Amino acid sequence: MPNQVLDKRQAARVNIGESLGMKGSRKVVNITRLRQACRTCSLVELCLPMGLTSDDIQQLESIVKVKGPLEKGAHLFREGDSFQAIFAVRTGALKTYSLDADGREHVLGFHLPGELLGFDAIYPRYNRCSAMALADTSVCVLPFNQLADLAQKVSGLQATILRLMSKNLSISANLATDHTAEERLAGFLLSIAQRTGEGSELRLVMPRRDIASYLRLATETVSRLLARFQQEELLEVHRKRVRLIDLDGLRDLGGSFEIADRTRQRSGYQ
Amino acid sequence: MPNQVLDKRQAARVNIGESLGMKGSRKVVNITRLRQACRTCSLVELCLPMGLTSDDIQQLESIVKVKGPLEKGAHLFREGDSFQAIFAVRTGALKTYSLDADGREHVLGFHLPGELLGFDAIYPRYNRCSAMALADTSVCVLPFNQLADLAQKVSGLQATILRLMSKNLSISANLATDHTAEERLAGFLLSIAQRTGEGSELRLVMPRRDIASYLRLATETVSRLLARFQQEELLEVHRKRVRLIDLDGLRDLGGSFEIADRTRQRSGYQ
DNA sequence: CCATGAAGTTGATCCATGTCAACACCAATA
DNA sequence: TATTGGTGTTGACATGGATCAACTTCATGG
Numbered sequence: 304m305p306n307q308v309l310d311k312r313q314a315a316r317v318n319i320g321e322s323l324g325m326k327g328s329r330k331v332v333n334i335t336r337l338r339q340a341c342r343t344c345s346l347v348e349l350c351l352p353m354g355l356t357s358d359d360i361q362q363l364e365s366i367v368k369v370k371g372p373l374e375k376g377a378h379l380f381r382e383g384d385s386f387q388a389i390f391a392v393r394t395g396a397l398k399t400y401s402l403d404a405d406g407r408e409h410v411l412g413f414h415l416p417g418e419l420l421g422f423d424a425i426y427p428r429y430n431r432c433s434a435m436a437l438a439d440t441s442v443c444v445l446p447f448n449q450l451a452d453l454a455q456k457v458s459g460l461q462a463t464i465l466r467l468m469s470k471n472l473s474i475s476a477n478l479a480t481d482h483t484a485e486e487r488l489a490g491f492l493l494s495i496a497q498r499t500g501e502g503s504e505l506r507l508v509m510p511r512r513d514i515a516s517y518l519r520l521a522t523e524t525v526s527r528l529l530a531r532f533q534q535e536e537l538l539e540v541h542r543k544r545v546r547l548i549d550l551d552g553l554r555d556l557g558g559s560f561e562i563a564d565r566t567r568q569r570s571g572y573q
Numbered sequence: 574m575p576n577q578v579l580d581k582r583q584a585a586r587v588n589i590g591e592s593l594g595m596k597g598s599r600k601v602v603n604i605t606r607l608r609q610a611c612r613t614c615s616l617v618e619l620c621l622p623m624g625l626t627s628d629d630i631q632q633l634e635s636i637v638k639v640k641g642p643l644e645k646g647a648h649l650f651r652e653g654d655s656f657q658a659i660f661a662v663r664t665g666a667l668k669t670y671s672l673d674a675d676g677r678e679h680v681l682g683f684h685l686p687g688e689l690l691g692f693d694a695i696y697p698r699y700n701r702c703s704a705m706a707l708a709d710t711s712v713c714v715l716p717f718n719q720l721a722d723l724a725q726k727v728s729g730l731q732a733t734i735l736r737l738m739s740k741n742l743s744i745s746a747n748l749a750t751d752h753t754a755e756e757r758l759a760g761f762l763l764s765i766a767q768r769t770g771e772g773s774e775l776r777l778v779m780p781r782r783d784i785a786s787y788l789r790l791a792t793e794t795v796s797r798l799l800a801r802f803q804q805e806e807l808l809e810v811h812r813k814r815v816r817l818i819d820l821d822g823l824r825d826l827g828g829s830f831e832i833a834d835r836t837r838q839r840s841g842y843q
Numbered sequence: 844c845c846a847t848g849a850a851g852t853t854g855a856t857c858c859a860t861g862t863c864a865a866c867a868c869c870a871a872t873a
Numbered sequence: 874t875a876t877t878g879g880t881g882t883t884g885a886c887a888t889g890g891a892t893c894a895a896c897t898t899c900a901t902g903g
Binding site (some may be wrong): 403411422425426455458461462465470476566 | 671673681682692693694695696697702721722724725728731732734735736737738739740741742743745746748749750751765786789841
């Protein structure tokens with residue numbers, strides 16, 4: 304079973320290990336880990352897309368482990384945990400969030416297959432947010448110390464990490480800037496469409512509450528806006544299913560949160 | 574004149590080169606550049622604070638150049654410029670901003686002495702924002718390719734860069750989360766106080782308009798809130814001069830944008 | 844020293860979005 | 874199939890902060 308070829312659909316069916324963390328349990332999930340075969344993984348060009356040679360990737364492989372599946376609602380890590388690793392999502396999806404002084408949850412980002420998370424914990428050396436699975440999810444684990452050591456040797460890897468972190472900076476800066484509710488939601492939908500690569504038919508893994516929290520809106524506002532977008536024939540919604548009809552119309556609204564790059568690439572975070 | 578000892582006050586008086594870019598001019602400023610003596614610069618522990626040996630710093634010195642002074646209102650770089658270097662502020666201050674589709678300015682960050690800027694341009698390979706001097710300003714230039722090559726050799730430098738970028742991630746994520754006007758302004762004031770190290774007497778280099786834009790508020794709201802804070806005896810304001818009186822009171826409001834670190838450190842961005 | 848314009852303040856009003864409340868829908872389970 | 878609880882939708886109302894407008898203060902140059 305190790306070193307097998309995995310594409311998104313296959314991986315979704317992989318079921319290693321026994322039952323895992325339960326919803327909301329504080330218990331840290333202990334899971335069977337496999338060596339990962341990055342060379343044959345269909346996600347490499349997503350998670351570490353920037354010009355690694357197959358030799359570089361082989362070296363990377365030696366430090367990467369697979370972890371999962373994580374049940375929907377289980378935590379990958381918690382706010383305050385000491386920082387150990389960067390994670391790459393293989394299947395499923397995660398949200399990262401933190402709790403404010405009043406105990407209210409603020410969603411900081413969504414992490415879809417091929418995307419990395421955990422970079423914000425490097426500096427303070429502990430996780431500044433929690434990460435919870437939005438569906439059954441498996442991830443690759445990249446132990447940070449080993450990753451950093453490897454990046455010291457493999458210049459392509461160092462460059463890749465710097466670019467990914469830089470990209471994440473742009474994404475949060477963009478979200479931080481001032482936009483109306485309409486603009487943020489349109490931008491969000493476009494970004495999800497772009498990241499899932501599903502074209503215009505998309506499935507929102509996360510509940511309205513999380514979308515709202517991420518976009519700093521009330522769930523009711525998200526609901527109403529989706530209804531309005533539908534009425535204006537920009538899209539069709541039914542619960543988690545969304546079909547984007549008028550992409551240009553949405554782009555006009557949202558300016559889209561996409562980040563133009565002068566090289567051709569795809570991947571992301573949040 | 575090169576390799577002189579510079580502390581903040583001395584450096585502020587250094588006046589190399591002739592007249593520079595005029596307010597708002599599109600022309601790129603061409604300025605005399607000096608080699609920088611990082612070893613004797615009082616800002617090293619601010620701009621690159623994380624455990625570099627004096628040998629590491631000497632290597633760094635070989636690629637760093639000083640640029641300035643930049644007149645108030647002059648640009649260090651413009652949105653769309655190709656990415657060449659990371660900058661460290663020596664004296665003065667900068668704001669980074671971008672223009673939206675309607676030509677309105679959005680301030681993305683303020684950059685005070687000892688802080689670095691430019692990391693967000695690594696990924697897309699061009700500047701995603703413009704940087705303008707808020708006062709007469711001089712900076713150190715760290716050519717990125719050389720910096721990356723050096724980080725490949727000097728592991729302490731790679732680690733430092735990763736941590737700084739990670740920290741910036743946390744900062745923008747924090748700003749992106751939902752806060753009331755009151756919370757954001759209180760947090761902002763505390764962050765400025767912390768970063769300037771001036772204690773409770775601080776001088777806001779940036780005009781109200783820029784503070785408002787950064788915090789996604791109207792200038793009138795900033796004005797009114799400052800008036801209210803003063804009335805509630807949290808602080809005293811007179812134009813650009815602010816004296817923080819009740820730090821704890823402000824922290825209660827703002828939660829402060831500070832980022833706790835498990836090592837002892839100071840420095841930042843934005 | 845005054846004139847001028849930019850920066851900041853203050854007041855009156857408006858509106859986008861939040862909040863509260865009731866209801867509808869769907870998925871899971873018995 | 875009926876029950877139930879979570880998730881999503883819709884309506885009525887409240888409000889924080891934006892907008893518009895008038896005025897004050899300060900810095901600057903003639």
